[in-house]
Amino acid sequence: MKIIIPGGSGQVGTILARHFHREGHEVVVISRNALSACVKPAAWRIVGWDGQTLGAWAAELEGADVLINLAGRIVNCRYNRRNRCEIWASRTRSVRVLGEALAALAEPPRVWLQAGTATIYAHRFDAPNDEYTGILGGTEPDSPDKWRFSIDVARSWEGEFALVEAPATRKVVLRSAMTMSPDRGGVFDYLLWLVRMGIGGTAGSGQQYISWIHDMDFINAIQFLIDNEQISGAVNIAAPHPLPNKEFMAQLRSAWGRRLGLPVYAWMLEIGAVLLQTESELVLKSRRVVPARLVEEGFKFHHGDWKTASIDLCQRWRTQG
Numbered sequence: 001m002k003i004i005i006p007g008g009s010g011q012v013g014t015i016l017a018r019h020f021h022r023e024g025h026e027v028v029v030i031s032r033n034a035l036s037a038c039v040k041p042a043a044w045r046i047v048g049w050d051g052q053t054l055g056a057w058a059a060e061l062e063g064a065d066v067l068i069n070l071a072g073r074i075v076n077c078r079y080n081r082r083n084r085c086e087i088w089a090s091r092t093r094s095v096r097v098l099g100e101a102l103a104a105l106a107e108p109p110r111v112w113l114q115a116g117t118a119t120i121y122a123h124r125f126d127a128p129n130d131e132y133t134g135i136l137g138g139t140e141p142d143s144p145d146k147w148r149f150s151i152d153v154a155r156s157w158e159g160e161f162a163l164v165e166a167p168a169t170r171k172v173v174l175r176s177a178m179t180m181s182p183d184r185g186g187v188f189d190y191l192l193w194l195v196r197m198g199i200g201g202t203a204g205s206g207q208q209y210i211s212w213i214h215d216m217d218f219i220n221a222i223q224f225l226i227d228n229e230q231i232s233g234a235v236n237i238a239a240p241h242p243l244p245n246k247e248f249m250a251q252l253r254s255a256w257g258r259r260l261g262l263p264v265y266a267w268m269l270e271i272g273a274v275l276l277q278t279e280s281e282l283v284l285k286s287r288r289v290v291p292a293r294l295v296e297e298g299f300k301f302h303h304g305d306w307k308t309a310s311i312d313l314c315q316r317w318r319t320q321g
Helices: 011-022 056-061 081-103 145-163 187-196 215-227 245-256 266-275 292-296 306-320
Strands: 002-006 026-031 045-048 066-069 111-115 170-176 178-180 212-214 233-237
Touching: 002 011, 011 026, 011 178, 011 215, 026 056, 045 056, 056 081, 066 081, 081 111, 081 145, 111 215, 145 170, 170 215, 178 187, 178 215, 187 245, 187 306, 212 215, 212 306, 215 233, 233 292, 245 306
Parallel strands: 002 026, 002 066, 026 045, 066 111, 111 170, 170 233, 178 212
Antiparallel strands: none
16 A cells, blocks of 8 residues: 555654555655655655645645645643644644645545544543444633643634535545653653653543553554444544553553652643743543443454553553663
8 A cells, every 4th residue: 555644743643654564555645744854764755845825846746645634833832822723733734735736636636534633532531432322522610721722623624624625535544642652852751751750640530541552452443444344433542441640650650650740730830840941731621531432343452451551552662771
């Protein structure tokens, strides 16, 4: 297969590109950082674009089998005016221009997997959010107003994708939870750093749920969605057993062999978020998301519970270290 991955120079894109390249597929990453000196040479081709306008990159889509769009500015930043504009525009405009590119093709990709986010669901503790009964966020009475920015972006992202007319291309939205891999610089690497430093205790109340997916299950889920032509629309990409933060961190400490971790209270997180130029929402929002459609279609998780997944990830982190 020929697989095109716009926005594929980040952690998740690299996980997918590495896997598909090893499997013998032709992989083309389309990236705004294609000419940057900070991008390491890759075994697959990297083509440049600006994420907003048509260009020579569009020719790569002709005759391709799979389009996996991961383009979007990282959200690990302060939500000031400039960053909000870039976060919003990088997602919606990339979808729009890819739709324009597909409209001009004689042989468009047969499937388009479009990145979304599990953050689209409501901040809640009472029940899990699946694709059928899940509550979309934005009106929760117990969440700060500033959290609604993430919901608005997620809704606009999916809304822009819904507007794309691509009759020859099956469209799937990936409502993805955090992908846990042992790669340096990723979310698991950061969480493990907290544990190693002795500060990997409960964050805030510890009641907020963490939704996650092991990197190998993430890869397998993407392959599953490519292969199963009856699946379209929104799909939750998450392990079936999200955990409250308190339990999640306790199991990670156990997997690493560390008994204790200092707690971090909500007011400390707010101060730390300012110092680290990020937002406390990334830690304090309860994301209780389950993969009803994947399970319904017969997908099998190899690392469906956090206890075994964290042990595997810690072992692989040590091996890579």
